[in-house]
Amino acid sequence: MMPTVERVPGRGMKGTAERTVWPHSIPQACEDLMQAGARLQMAYAWFPRPGQPAEVIYLADRAPHQPFEILRCNLTEQTQELPSMTPRIPLLGWYEREMHELCGIHFRGHPELRPLVLHEGAAPPMPPLDPRYQPTGMMPYTESPWDLPPVEGDDVQFLPFGPVRADVLESAQIVFFYVGEAILHCHPRLFFKHRGMEKRFEGLTPAMGALIAERISGVDSVAHTLAFCQAVEAACGCAVPPRARFLRTILAELERLYNHLYYLGHLCHTTTLKVGEAEGKLLAERSKQINGMLTGSRFLRALIMPGGLRRDLDLAALLGKLRMLEPEILRYMEMLEQTNSHLDRLITTGHLPQQFAFDQGATGPVKRASGIQHDLRCDHPYAAYGQLAMEIPVRTDGDAHARVQVRMEEVRNSLNLLYSAIEAISGGPVRAECNPIPLAEGLGWCEASRGSTYYCVHLNGEGRLARVKVKSPSFSNWRVFPYTVHDTNMMDYAINEASFGLTMAGCDR
């Protein structure tokens, strides 16, 4: 028996400025936000009362240091469909398709309402995120022909690459239509790894939810858990002690460090700079070993929980280890920037214009390499970022090289942030009581190494999780990526993909 969630007047999504709108006034409300300079970040739906129509929520970022704006729209028995905002705001395209498949909401006038998350042939008995759906096993599925765009021509070749790809890679299928070396059209078929993770939160206590959040995207464990816990803390009005906020900052930057170092090594792999690859991956390994020594987990897991940290950390050895690693990292990045064979493959590759990056929803280093200066750590500070000085590196070229340069700058910034945080941290408790408040709702966010991560948490009448929406950076960037592939050539594809630094697990959930 699912407990009913009733909206209590005066409550609402904590940490946001929210407004309730009628279904027919969604276009106007979105237009107003756009005119006010806001950028839509995501949209999702949930079922406040099982068996009743859904509520759709749009999240927008209006300006730095201003609360996030939220539009809430209750569907009714009569109105089970909404006007699609995708033609006006393309980045909402995937969110609407996702709501269509997982929540059964129809979007009028959507330009591409094809299967996205659930593959052709998947037949759940009801929309999977409907709280009445308590699956006892996997939903029925029969492999069916794919819905691919028609591409015709005498010499057009067709290459479905994946889902099992070369090397140790995550599963995804990239379908190419090409002539010789020239790619006409690239059609990624993703979500092979859709595990239904958002559904897994249902009914858990917030403390247990943190374990699920850690496992949405393994290499972004800290970012996801942090965003989740901050959402719970916002909902429950919990103030995290200062030491815990600094420790969380340290963990988040350590995560960025090993991810970016691995990224640099992997990019060398695609440009066949073998020693550069070995060095980048060795530095990433040493960074992970530092994680292991500091926390017991190479992925910095089993630490962050609602209210703070599970246990205190001994930072005594950390500074010395980072100081030893730093000159090697700096030397490595300097050498990469002086290697012509490497740079030749990066400069002008996978060009993403600024307007495109904005419209299609690019995030993180990808967005900042296309000239959009935005970083949640600065613009909406969380943890201890408000007390630490940092810069947002931006490039305007929008090519693979710009994406690399932004990440290299971020590595330097991360090291500086780590030093300042270790210096500024004070003693004290690392955990506050975070008692779940029934029916509370909260928004949490985090700038992961790959970009913005948002969590929206809705608690039920018993203070357990009723709905958790996960917005991962790779979901945003995978939507953008194919636009940089059309009309390029096959030889550059692997380099371009590596330069985006995408994960599948985060995207597919």
Added chain:
Amino acid sequence: MPVWTLFGLGRGLATTPWPGKQDAAVQPGVLGLPRYQSDRCDEDCRVCAEACLPGAMDVKDGKLLLDYGKCIGCQLCTEVCPNEVLTKSQDWAFGVRERKDLVWAEALASPAARELKNGIRRHFKRSLHIRHVDAGSCNGCESELQALNNPFYNLHRLGIFFTPSPRFADLLLVTGSVTYAMRGPLQETWNAMPEPRWVMATGTCAVSGGVTGGGYACGHGLEGILPVDLYLPGCPPNPSAIIHALLLLLHRAGQRVSGGRYAG
């Protein structure tokens, strides 16, 4: 380019002597799965079972049932246990040949000495080619598998290689809890492999589903899908644990876990 050659030479040897030198501390500080000391356990206490999200622990008739095949190493049980029955440990080399060795057994049977089917040693001596399939993981296992080829672990030195084509593969290494969409491609990869062939379930998700298994889109790992020759729980297992498991498969290392008990 010569700059990089000189750089590489100047960098010297970065590879760990492990497992050649067994005593080398290869994973300093890294926690493994919790250690269980049954004699101190209070039979009426259920706090660990209640704190265990994947259900690796249960109490029945006053006895603690413990299945390391379901453990995600979240350490919560070690934090709630009032009697220090469950403690944090660095026991991570959890590769086993039989699933039952991951389950705590009251009476310890004699160590598993089962020869792998067809005798892998006869076929491959010491070398092995691996095809990896990600059947729906969180990317944690992939991250550690990718680490195997970095200069620190340098898997090639042990004669073990990842291969792009299943046609050249001896071992199918599977990660993830097997989603509905990956079940077909996984089966096809298996069908494309020449015999004799082996399967390794890597990570708790592939062994039992862990916390991601079940639900509308996921199975429970390789259970009932493929015949598994080696189970390695861990969330994710660290690179050394993976190497140990691969060497175990090749009879180049001994199994450390039997009846749920870990022998260092």
